[in-house]
Amino acid sequence: MYEQFRDIGQDIYTAGLISSHGGNMSVRVGDRILITRRGSMLGRLTERDIIETSLDHDDSEVALASTEIVVHRAIYARTNGLAIVHTHSPHTILRSMIDDEIVPIDSEASYLLHKVPVYSLPQTAGSSAVADTVSEALREYKCVLLRGHGPFAIGTVLEEAFQWISCLEMACKILNLRDQTGATLKEYREHGEDYAKW
Amino acid sequence: MTEWHGYCGRVLYVDLSEQTYHVEELDVALARDFIGGRGLGARLLFDLAPPDVAPLSPEAPLIFATGPLTGTKAPTSGRFSLTGKSPLTGTVLDTNCGGAFGARLKGAGYDALVVTGASSSLSTLEIDAEGVRFVAADALAGAEVSRATTALLEGRTGVSAAVIGSAGEREVLLATIMVDNRRALGRGGMGAVMGSKKIKGIVVSGLTRPSVAHPEDLEFFLYEVKKTLSANPITSTALPRFGTAMLVGVLGKRGLMPAMNYREPGGAFVDGLSGERLADEFLVKRAGCWGCPIVCGRQTRTAKGEGHGPEYETIWALGANLGIDSLEAVVDLNYLCNELGLDTISVGGTIAAAIELAEEGLLAEGPRRGDSASVADAIRALGARKGEFGEAAASGARALCASFARPDIAMEVKGLELPAYDPRGMQGQGLGYATSNRGGCHLRGNMLGFEVLGTPKLVDPAATGGKAGLLIVAQHLGAALDSLSLCKFSSFALSEEHYARLFSAVTGFEMGGQELLGTGERIWNLERLYNNREGFTAADDRLPTRLLEDANAAGQVVDLAPMLEEYYRFRGWNGSGVPRSAKLEQLGLSELAGAV
Numbered sequence: 001m002y003e004q005f006r007d008i009g010q011d012i013y014t015a016g017l018i019s020s021h022g023g024n025m026s027v028r029v030g031d032r033i034l035i036t037r038r039g040s041m042l043g044r045l046t047e048r049d050i051i052e053t054s055l056d057h058d059d060s061e062v063a064l065a066s067t068e069i070v071v072h073r074a075i076y077a078r079t080n081g082l083a084i085v086h087t088h089s090p091h092t093i094l095r096s097m098i099d100d101e102i103v104p105i106d107s108e109a110s111y112l113l114h115k116v117p118v119y120s121l122p123q124t125a126g127s128s129a130v131a132d133t134v135s136e137a138l139r140e141y142k143c144v145l146l147r148g149h150g151p152f153a154i155g156t157v158l159e160e161a162f163q164w165i166s167c168l169e170m171a172c173k174i175l176n177l178r179d180q181t182g183a184t185l186k187e188y189r190e191h192g193e194d195y196a197k198w
Numbered sequence: 199m200t201e202w203h204g205y206c207g208r209v210l211y212v213d214l215s216e217q218t219y220h221v222e223e224l225d226v227a228l229a230r231d232f233i234g235g236r237g238l239g240a241r242l243l244f245d246l247a248p249p250d251v252a253p254l255s256p257e258a259p260l261i262f263a264t265g266p267l268t269g270t271k272a273p274t275s276g277r278f279s280l281t282g283k284s285p286l287t288g289t290v291l292d293t294n295c296g297g298a299f300g301a302r303l304k305g306a307g308y309d310a311l312v313v314t315g316a317s318s319s320l321s322t323l324e325i326d327a328e329g330v331r332f333v334a335a336d337a338l339a340g341a342e343v344s345r346a347t348t349a350l351l352e353g354r355t356g357v358s359a360a361v362i363g364s365a366g367e368r369e370v371l372l373a374t375i376m377v378d379n380r381r382a383l384g385r386g387g388m389g390a391v392m393g394s395k396k397i398k399g400i401v402v403s404g405l406t407r408p409s410v411a412h413p414e415d416l417e418f419f420l421y422e423v424k425k426t427l428s429a430n431p432i433t434s435t436a437l438p439r440f441g442t443a444m445l446v447g448v449l450g451k452r453g454l455m456p457a458m459n460y461r462e463p464g465g466a467f468v469d470g471l472s473g474e475r476l477a478d479e480f481l482v483k484r485a486g487c488w489g490c491p492i493v494c495g496r497q498t499r500t501a502k503g504e505g506h507g508p509e510y511e512t513i514w515a516l517g518a519n520l521g522i523d524s525l526e527a528v529v530d531l532n533y534l535c536n537e538l539g540l541d542t543i544s545v546g547g548t549i550a551a552a553i554e555l556a557e558e559g560l561l562a563e564g565p566r567r568g569d570s571a572s573v574a575d576a577i578r579a580l581g582a583r584k585g586e587f588g589e590a591a592a593s594g595a596r597a598l599c600a601s602f603a604r605p606d607i608a609m610e611v612k613g614l615e616l617p618a619y620d621p622r623g624m625q626g627q628g629l630g631y632a633t634s635n636r637g638g639c640h641l642r643g644n645m646l647g648f649e650v651l652g653t654p655k656l657v658d659p660a661a662t663g664g665k666a667g668l669l670i671v672a673q674h675l676g677a678a679l680d681s682l683s684l685c686k687f688s689s690f691a692l693s694e695e696h697y698a699r700l701f702s703a704v705t706g707f708e709m710g711g712q713e714l715l716g717t718g719e720r721i722w723n724l725e726r727l728y729n730n731r732e733g734f735t736a737a738d739d740r741l742p743t744r745l746l747e748d749a750n751a752a753g754q755v756v757d758l759a760p761m762l763e764e765y766y767r768f769r770g771w772n773g774s775g776v777p778r779s780a781k782l783e784q785l786g787l788s789e790l791a792g793a794v
Contacts, residue, residue: 027664028667029764029768030667031767031770078712080670080671080674080694080719082664111429114422114695140711140712155655156654156667156671157668159655190421191418197418198699
C-alpha cells in the first residue's frame, strides 16, 4: 500500500498540483484509514509518512494525521469511496474563483467528469463545515471543488481519484486558456449545452 | 395514489393451490429502499417466506421482479430477476436474466409476480394486463425446452415465455428456467422450484412502455451512456465480436482459467475453445437481449443442430473442466443442457467431480476425461435422475461427493458449483466466492474488472491487502444493477454516476451515485440477514480446501483468512458473520434484526 501512496504522491507533485507540503491522500482499509502525515511532502513520502488511525473515532495517532482527517472520515462515512486525493491544483483553483461550477469543454473531461460543482466556505481547511459539504457533494459527484482551496476526489484506488483531479486540472487549464485567447470556440459535441445538467 | 414513473406500481400475486390471483399496489418505500428486481425480490422473500421453508414446498415463493429501468430506453434494460430460496444451497437465490420476459411483464402492467402454492397437475400461467389464466399443460409433460417454448409462443407477438425442461419437472436441483429458448435463469435450481409447483411455463404478454419522469434529462443521459459504451473496447468490440467467450483467451493466457476440476491449468485449451474459433466456425448471428447495444449472445450451429450459446462459463464448464478440447462437442453439450433445462456451470462442476471420483477409483462407471459421449450420457442420466449416478448427481457436486465420503473433491461454496475463474491467481475473486450470498458465484461481486480487465483500475491480482474494500464496492454495484435491472456487462464501461442519473431521470426519485451504492449495501445486508435467518454463519464463508492448499502452476493458493477478517470489519459484521446492530440501523434494517 505504501508504494501506491509514494507513486501517486510523486506524480501529484511532479504534475504541479501541490506546493512542497500541500495536499493529502488516504485509503480506507476495513475500519481503518491510512492517511498522509500532517506536514508530509507528497513528492517524497516515506513509510513513516503514512499514518494509520480509526475510521470513525480518534486515537493517539490522530496527532500525526493530516489536518483534513475530519473531511476524509466524513467522506468515507457517506460514500463507498475507498481512496481520497486532495490537491491545490493551480488552474483548478483559479477557475473555482471565476465559476460556480466547472463544465469542461474538452473531450476527455466531458467524458469522465461531465461537471464539477464548486462550493464556497470561509474556513476552507479541516473544518466540520468542509467535512459536511464535501462529503455530501461527493455522494453525487466523484470530484468536487472548494473555492480557492482545491479539489477533493474519491475512487476505488488512489490512482482513480488522482485521475479525476488530473483530468479536472487539464480541463480548467483549457478553460483558462480559452479566456486568455478571447476567441469564440466551435462546439464539436452533441448535447454540448446539456453537460451542465449532469 | 402514487404517480409512478419507471414502475407500474403493481405487484401480481398468484396462488397456484387455490388457482387465484390478486394485485397489490407497490409500496413506495420498498421501491425507494430496494429499487426493484433483485432488491425488491429479496425484501419480498424475507417477508413472505416462512423461516426454514423447504424450497420445494408449496409455501416457498417464486418472485419474478423487474427493475425501474426494465422496458425503458436505457441500454441493457431488458432484464429481470427471479428470487427464491435455492433448493441447491438453501440460501437466498436471485438469478438475473435477459431476453424480453422482463419488458413483457412490465408491459402487462406488473413490477413483480409472486407465485406461491402448487398446481395439482402440470400447468402453464398466461399473464397479461387482464390478469392470469391457469392452463393445463399435460401435453407438454416431459417436453424439451425448445418444443415447449415453441408450443407456447408460436404465432404470437409481444409475448415471452419462461419454461422448464424435463429436468425441472423431475426437480433436479441443477435445473434452470429458460426464457424464450435462449436465455437462462441459470443458477441455484430455480427450475426445480418451478417444477415442484407443477408449472411448465409462464407466458407474459404486454407492450406498454413505462412512463418517464424527466424525458429531456433522460435523452442526454442516454446519449452519454451510449457514447461511453461505444468508446469502450470491451463493450463495443470484444463482447460483440466474440461474446463472453472472449474470456477463454483473456483468462486462459494469464493462467486464470482452471481445468479438470481445478486440478490443472487450462491454458492448453485456449486455442481449441476460443471465442475467436466460436465466431469463425459456429456463429450464425449475434443475438441480443431486449434493448441491448452490446449484443453478446451467440446463435450458433453445428452438424447436429442450431441453438444459442455457449457463454464463456459454459465453454469452460463443459470443456476445459472436463478435459474436452473440441469446441463443437462443447456447443452440442450446451444445446443438450439447454433442452433439458440444466445449469451448465453446475452440471460441469458436478461431472468434473464425477470424473475425479472415477479417476480415484471410487466411481465404477461414469463420465470420462475428454470423452464427450460419456459426458452426454452422464448429463442425460443426471437430468432424468436415472440410475444410482443420475440420482446422486441430480443434487449437485456436494451431494455426489458426500455420497463417496470425499467432500474435498466438490468444488463448491455453500453448495453452488464454482465458475470459471481460478481464485488462486485472483485473490479478491476467492474472497468473492467465499462471501457470495448465493454460494460459489462470479456474478455477486466480480473482481474480473479490478484484477484482470482494469476496470475501473487494474490492481495486483496476487495481493490480498485492500481486496475486501474493492470486493465490497463490486458487490454493492452488482446488487444495484440487478435491482435496476441492467446488465452487469455495461459496468465495464459505465459507473454508478451513469446509473444513478438514469434512475433519477426515469423514476423522478433523486439519487446520486453513492446513494445507489448505499442501496446496494442495504440489499446485500438484507440477503445476508436472510441467510443468517436460515442458519448460515461465518463457517459457511469458506472455500474448497484445494484452493487453500494445492498451489496452481504459479505456486499460488488463496490466502483467505486475512481477507475475510478485513471483510467482516469493513462490513460491520460480527465474528459470526452477522451484521451488527449499528450497521442495520445505518441501513434502515433494524426492524429485521429480531428475525435473525
